[in-house]
Amino acid sequence: MGMILRKVKTLSDNEKDTTRIVGQVKWFDPVKGFGFVVSESGGPDILLHANVLRNFGQSSVADSARIEIDIQETSRGVQAIEVHRIDAPxxxxxxxxxxxxxxxxxxxxxxxxxxxxxxxxxxxxxxxxxxxxxxxxxxxxxxxxxxxxxxxxxxxxxxxxxxxxxxxxxxxxxxxxxxxxxxxxxx
Missing domain, CATH: 2.40.50.140 (Nucleic acid-binding proteins)
Known part of the structure; x- marks a missing residue:
């Protein structure tokens, strides 16, 4: 009996659905390497990882700073995947x-x-x-x-x-x- 092999296409992180939001930094700890953002439109806290911030060119962000980010739903919750703008508190x-x-x-x-x-x-x-x-x-x-x-x-x-x-x-x-x-x- 022959096997049928089927190639399954998986979506890369860049191909998954993303949403751009504006929110406020709840807190960010550069030592821990992460923090959280609260969207202006409500919803769960959004994880902001230090690597995403570094890709924007910063190693930290002030608490209460206004931030514009792309987010993505993952198996571990909502996460920021790209920072577009940060405004001082x-x-x-x-x-x-x-x-x-x-x-x-x-x-x-x-x-x-x-x-x-x-x-x-x-x-x-x-x-x-x-x-x-x-x-x-x-x-x-x-x-x-x-x-x-x-x-x-x-x-x-x-x-x-x-x-x-x-x-x-x-x-x-x-x-x-x-x-x-x-x-x-x-x-």
Whole structure:
């Protein structure tokens, strides 16, 4: 008796149904490597894995940040599969960092985003330092700048785009964004 073999096509993760939603980060722990998002339209908590966030160019996200993601239903629940946008929490964007008081807001907004790498960052101390590629000076990075940028923590060696000004503490980051946003002098 002969066997009949039939090829069964399985859907790859990219071929499964996805839905784009807007929600709010409930919490995210970069040490554990995951957190959860709550959709604006309700429903179950959505798992946000660190790898999905890294594909967006970030290693963390601030609690209460507004986030736009593609989600997918899996056997283990609803999970984020791609991040499209992250907006800082509203309370963080209203906060004014004392270090920027009295500085020209137009100058801060128009400073170029430059490619940088984090030297170290201590969330407990509330600050750390970075270096812009090709320069030796340290760039001061305050935790409030992270929160206003929609982030909660930074890892040594992490590549980012920093908006940098000459401030009260020397060279200071005023905004932190994904690496892809950095300008290059060759453009």
């Amino acid at each position: 509203e309370s963080a964007s209203a906060a004014v960092l004392a270090d920027f008081a009295g500085l020209d807001e137009e100058e801060i907004r128009n400073a170029p985003l430059e490619p940088a790498r984090i030297k170290w960052f201590d969330k407990g101390k509330g600050f750390g330092f970075a270096n812009i590629f090709g320069r030796d000076e340290d760039i001061f990075v305050h935790i409030e700048v992270l929160r206003r940028s929609g982030l909660s923590d930074l890892q040594p060696g992490e590549a980012l785009a920093l908006r940098v000004i000459d401030g009260k503490r020397g060279c200071m980051a005023t905004e932190v964004m994904a690496w892809e946003n950095a300008s290059t002098k060759d453009e």
